Amino acid sequence: MDPLSISASAAGLLTTCVQAVKIIWRTIETIKGAKEFLLELLTQTKRVGLFLEQLRSLTKQLGHRSKIPVTYDIRGPRETLDELEDFVHSIDQSKTWFRLKVLLYQNVTDKLVKRLHRHEEEIMQVMLSIVTASSMRTEHDIRKIYEAVVLNSTVASPFGFNETALITDQNPQTSHTDANIDMSSQSSHSIDKRLQGSPQTTKRLQIWFGDLSRSGLDTKYLSLRDKLADAAYWGDFDKVFAVLEEAKRACGQSWANTPRLCSPPEHSYGWTPLHQAVVTGASKADITRLIQDYGALRLLRTVKTDPGELPYSDMTAAEIASELGYTHLCGILAPFVYQCIPHRVLASLQKDFHNLIRKDLQKQKCRIADFRLPDLVVLTEMKEPLMWFPLKPSPVKGVRGYLYLLDGRDLLVKSFGVSDDGSAKLYRISRSGVLEIEEAITFVRT
Numbered sequence: 001m002d003p004l005s006i007s008a009s010a011a012g013l014l015t016t017c018v019q020a021v022k023i024i025w026r027t028i029e030t031i032k033g034a035k036e037f038l039l040e041l042l043t044q045t046k047r048v049g050l051f052l053e054q055l056r057s058l059t060k061q062l063g064h065r066s067k068i069p070v071t072y073d074i075r076g077p078r079e080t081l082d083e084l085e086d087f088v089h090s091i092d093q094s095k096t097w098f099r100l101k102v103l104l105y106q107n108v109t110d111k112l113v114k115r116l117h118r119h120e121e122e123i124m125q126v127m128l129s130i131v132t133a134s135s136m137r138t139e140h141d142i143r144k145i146y147e148a149v150v151l152n153s154t155v156a157s158p159f160g161f162n163e164t165a166l167i168t169d170q171n172p173q174t175s176h177t178d179a180n181i182d183m184s185s186q187s188s189h190s191i192d193k194r195l196q197g198s199p200q201t202t203k204r205l206q207i208w209f210g211d212l213s214r215s216g217l218d219t220k221y222l223s224l225r226d227k228l229a230d231a232a233y234w235g236d237f238d239k240v241f242a243v244l245e246e247a248k249r250a251c252g253q254s255w256a257n258t259p260r261l262c263s264p265p266e267h268s269y270g271w272t273p274l275h276q277a278v279v280t281g282a283s284k285a286d287i288t289r290l291i292q293d294y295g296a297l298r299l300l301r302t303v304k305t306d307p308g309e310l311p312y313s314d315m316t317a318a319e320i321a322s323e324l325g326y327t328h329l330c331g332i333l334a335p336f337v338y339q340c341i342p343h344r345v346l347a348s349l350q351k352d353f354h355n356l357i358r359k360d361l362q363k364q365k366c367r368i369a370d371f372r373l374p375d376l377v378v379l380t381e382m383k384e385p386l387m388w389f390p391l392k393p394s395p396v397k398g399v400r401g402y403l404y405l406l407d408g409r410d411l412l413v414k415s416f417g418v419s420d421d422g423s424a425k426l427y428r429i430s431r432s433g434v435l436e437i438e439e440a441i442t443f444v445r446t
Helices: 003-030 034-062 075-093 095-133 139-152 163-169 189-195 219-233 237-251 273-279 284-294 317-324 327-333 343-363 376-381
Strands: 386-394 398-407 410-416 425-430 433-437
Touching: 003 034, 003 075, 003 433, 034 075, 034 095, 034 139, 075 095, 095 139, 219 237, 219 273, 237 273, 237 284, 273 284, 273 317, 284 327, 317 327, 343 376, 343 410, 343 425, 343 433, 376 398
Parallel strands: none
Antiparallel strands: 386 398, 398 410, 410 425, 425 433
């Protein structure tokens, strides 16, 4: 076959792979026990799809003018992928009977996995033969492609911690008399310990400090939060950093994104130490330290501002600096966007996420005005777009809150202690809406 014919055929097979991955993925997430039987098929199908994409790209670059002979029998992969397509559609149409057909499905998946693996090796051989006969790439390049494909087809658990241990570790009540600060009501420390080493995160878990009510909180905790807010307001950043270190030692948290806690909560302006740093003329070194050492989020907006000083109520630190003419801060305050997702998609995910939270809070008889619900745009500036939104714990249900992760154009959510029976719930939010799932899986992203 000529290179362009191979490229066109690979593109057609790739489409089948992509659709098959979607169906298998959805089946694993929505049917209890499906992961055990379909995970290897999902991984292998994803790998073949990625290899086909590389083959399509390589042969397209060769073009119709190339005289390099390319031998690739497309009939074998096409037959296998046609069978795969029929198989995944049969699963999709008979989910009700899935558990009754497990043994039959296991036999089919084993055969398909073996054939897909053989086609993967065939594609690698074709690509190696092309680079051997041309100067387009080197054999080393193909090996690097292989390593990248293997990594990007690896399935990861997005919430890599033991749920039962997490709930056990949390103190379900917040003491007002304990000699030490009781951080259970706002803590991510236990979650943090279980996320370290997880495929999805290597740094301390970011927290959305959206529970703005002072009621039910430890007096020492409140004192430390007030101390930080006051120091930031007056521009005393030696004291700000001292309190941030004290909070890190006492709570295992970074408080760089905490607003002042007000009474009533709706009076909160949503200003963080980073916003205050710009307004009070903090040094570029202090602002850099807030961002790089303590994880201050540059896309986090204020809720209110003084209309006599600033033109808008919802401003980022960068906007405030621009308005005040602090051009020397533009570079450090400009966020680097790691998660490229269209605004309309993000807005849709956020709307559905907020509606989910509101329904839960109403069932818990919580005042919606006590909360600032998560702004998902801050996830786009994070390499690992995972956050924890803690609620005050319940004496009966223990730890409460939401873990949420941006997964491509979807949002994965795990709720704790807010369901009727107090059990954890998993959701995938997409352009199709909110879907409760049995198992959350993602592919490792590089």
